[in-house]
Amino acid sequence: MLTPESDSRKTPRDEEKCPRCEGPLYGYPEDRGAGSRVVAERHIVICSACGTDEAIRDSRGDAPVLPGEWPIAGGPRYQLPRP
Numbered sequence: 001m002l003t004p005e006s007d008s009r010k011t012p013r014d015e016e017k018c019p020r021c022e023g024p025l026y027g028y029p030e031d032r033g034a035g036s037r038v039v040a041e042r043h044i045v046i047c048s049a050c051g052t053d054e055a056i057r058d059s060r061g062d063a064p065v066l067p068g069e070w071p072i073a074g075g076p077r078y079q080l081p082r083p
Ligand SMILES: [Zn+2]
Pocket: 018, 019, 020, 021, 022, 023, 046, 047, 048, 049, 050, 051
């Protein structure tokens, strides 16, 4: 297994973690993530998988997972399907 120090292709951007699931924030070089829809300004960047999860919850009428419930705030960690 490569460590970040030994892999010259890794950039600081690759190390960024999604505040909602603690997974990688960006899945590929052009990935811009998603603006969380649980805040009106949509200024909190989350990963695409979380963005999709929020969209599905919203369309189902399920309660959103608010930032205070995210792992970064001590909440549980969610397992999301990743491609
Ligand atoms: Zn995420």
